[in-house]
Amino acid sequence: MNSRRLWNRIWPPLAAVILFILVWQVSTSLFNIEQWVLPSPSTIADQAVSEAAGLWVHTFATLRLMLLGFVIGSVVGLLVAFLLHYIPFLKSALYPLIILSQNVPTIALAPLLMIWFGFGLLPKIIVITLVCFFPVAVAAMDGLTRTDRVMLDYMRMSGASRQAIFTKLEVPHALPSIFSGLKIAATYSVMGAIIAEWIGADKGIGYYMMLQKASFRTDRTFVAIAVIVIVSLAMFALVALLEKWLIRYNPTEDKQK
Amino acid sequence: MNMIQSQQPNLPAAALELQNISLAFADGSQRLPVLNDISLTVPSGQFVSIIGPSGSGKSTLFHVIGGLLRPEQGLVRIHGQDVTGERGYISYVPQRPALFPWRTTRDNILLAREISGGIDQHVRAEAENWIAKAGLKGFEKAYPHMLSGGMQQRASFLRGLIAPQELLCLDEPFSSLDELTRHEMQEWLLELWEEQRRSVLLITHSIEEALLLSDTVYLFSNRPASIIHKVAVPFERPRRKDIANDPEFLRLKREVSERMVEQQRKKPI
Numbered sequence: 001m002n003s004r005r006l007w008n009r010i011w012p013p014l015a016a017v018i019l020f021i022l023v024w025q026v027s028t029s030l031f032n033i034e035q036w037v038l039p040s041p042s043t044i045a046d047q048a049v050s051e052a053a054g055l056w057v058h059t060f061a062t063l064r065l066m067l068l069g070f071v072i073g074s075v076v077g078l079l080v081a082f083l084l085h086y087i088p089f090l091k092s093a094l095y096p097l098i099i100l101s102q103n104v105p106t107i108a109l110a111p112l113l114m115i116w117f118g119f120g121l122l123p124k125i126i127v128i129t130l131v132c133f134f135p136v137a138v139a140a141m142d143g144l145t146r147t148d149r150v151m152l153d154y155m156r157m158s159g160a161s162r163q164a165i166f167t168k169l170e171v172p173h174a175l176p177s178i179f180s181g182l183k184i185a186a187t188y189s190v191m192g193a194i195i196a197e198w199i200g201a202d203k204g205i206g207y208y209m210m211l212q213k214a215s216f217r218t219d220r221t222f223v224a225i226a227v228i229v230i231v232s233l234a235m236f237a238l239v240a241l242l243e244k245w246l247i248r249y250n251p252t253e254d255k256q257k
Numbered sequence: 258m259n260m261i262q263s264q265q266p267n268l269p270a271a272a273l274e275l276q277n278i279s280l281a282f283a284d285g286s287q288r289l290p291v292l293n294d295i296s297l298t299v300p301s302g303q304f305v306s307i308i309g310p311s312g313s314g315k316s317t318l319f320h321v322i323g324g325l326l327r328p329e330q331g332l333v334r335i336h337g338q339d340v341t342g343e344r345g346y347i348s349y350v351p352q353r354p355a356l357f358p359w360r361t362t363r364d365n366i367l368l369a370r371e372i373s374g375g376i377d378q379h380v381r382a383e384a385e386n387w388i389a390k391a392g393l394k395g396f397e398k399a400y401p402h403m404l405s406g407g408m409q410q411r412a413s414f415l416r417g418l419i420a421p422q423e424l425l426c427l428d429e430p431f432s433s434l435d436e437l438t439r440h441e442m443q444e445w446l447l448e449l450w451e452e453q454r455r456s457v458l459l460i461t462h463s464i465e466e467a468l469l470l471s472d473t474v475y476l477f478s479n480r481p482a483s484i485i486h487k488v489a490v491p492f493e494r495p496r497r498k499d500i501a502n503d504p505e506f507l508r509l510k511r512e513v514s515e516r517m518v519e520q521q522r523k524k525p526i
Binding site: 159173 | 319320323324325344345346347348349351352353355357358359368369371372373400401402420422426
């Protein structure tokens with residue numbers, strides 16, 4: 001019953017992807033498109049298999065960097081949200097600055113960070129943290145401010161301490177919101193890691209991409225893109241799974257009037 | 258915590274005593290008076306109700322009793338102790354169940370003790386006992402959205418009943434329920450209360466509900482709310498199920514109803 005429902009949700013996008021790849025495959029041979037302009041899916045798959053051993057090392061490096069950055073970025077985002085939620089003055093002072101920080105393009109900031117902090121792990125982590133903390137912080141703050149009034153009144157009249165209100169009501173109430181921020185941050189973290197590796201790294205998928213681009217290996221660039229897509233999806237799925245495990249109730253229910 | 262104890266420690270203190278409570282909200286430069294010199298008493302072990310037109314500031318009064326709002330004038334005494342503006346002295350049952358959706362029924366009920374009092378084996382046993390009495394057996398591990406409206410409200414009641422604070426404040430607890438469930442819940446509460454005899458203050462807009470359940474009923478005026486009448490309900494306990502058909506009950510109901518209609522007419526538009 002349940003697996004059938006799952007299948008009903010999965011097959012339409014799956015069919016679309018398969019159809020897309022088929023059209024791509026057929027058109028590359030039909031229109032005689034040069035391999036260095038647009039390689040066919042089968043060529044890309046061949047390359048992926050032959051490059052597998054080296055690719056794995058690069059993928060592993062990116063995964064490590066990305067997970068580390070994602071965790072640090074999310075924790076920073078949550079801490080910022082909690083702090084600003086509790087000190088309204090700080091919120092009104094810093095909130096515009098936080099939004100402003102998002103207008104600075106990461107790709108422009110990354111080289112500066114390399115100049116300041118060298119080519120080690122630190123500047124890369126900073127890049128990922130910068131892209132990850134924002135969606136988490138905004139979603140968490142939003143969730144915290146929308147705490148149910150009646151529940152809050154109940155807690156306060158019952159004499160609950162501020163800490164009890166925070167841990168027993170505000171945070172659980174904000175969890176669905178926090179998770180929508182975390183899902184965005186999860187996909188951003190992959191992008192952050194790739195950009196960080198473009199700027200300065202000796203391994204990782206971003207580094208691999210730069211290498212292949214330099215030698216016009218379009219097919220291998222596509223392999224890298226495929227890896228990024230898979231990693232992004234896996235990251236998203238991981239967070240979604242965590243959400244499912246943590247939020248076992250029906251969160252739409254508390255939106256009732 | 259206020260260190261000044263009751264002035265007359267030899268007298269049995271009322272569960273709740275409101276002395277000349279007045280409160281106004283600031284609306285821009287205007288003062289919007291909400292509560293006007295409210296004095297009322299809930300004697301220990303009695304059931305007292307407040308009936309008032311909607312928007313008369315009844316819920317504001319609860320916020321004052323619960324310590325969320327500090328009155329401009331007046332005192333709130335609970336069991337003889339001045340607790341004006343202090344929180345944690347009442348057990349509160351809100352208008353809608355407001356169960357935490359991420360907690361099971363059992364954990365929602367135990368929340369009251371998590372906040373104050375603490376949980377031990379006795380409390381757990383007490384909770385199980387209540388759950389069985391409220392007909393929620395088998396739903397202990399269910400989340401609120403799996404319960405019907407009446408069951409949710411009953412769980413919310415149990416959360417209030419299990420709280421260590423003696424005074425129970427009910428804020429229109431049946432208003433979100435359908436007619437049938439409301440009747441059922443009123444009977445359930447009546448039976449339960451007559452067994453327990455906790456001190457209760459109920460806010461309601463149903464005259465019948467107030468007369469059915471209470472020992473004393475206070476009538477509130479329009480905003481700013483003041484007390485226009487106090488009714489001592491004469492029916493003996495335990496109350497008969499068919500009391501609502503008693504001629505005396507109907508007479509009282511009509512009397513209260515006329516006073517309320519009079520208030521509604523005076524309402525400024």
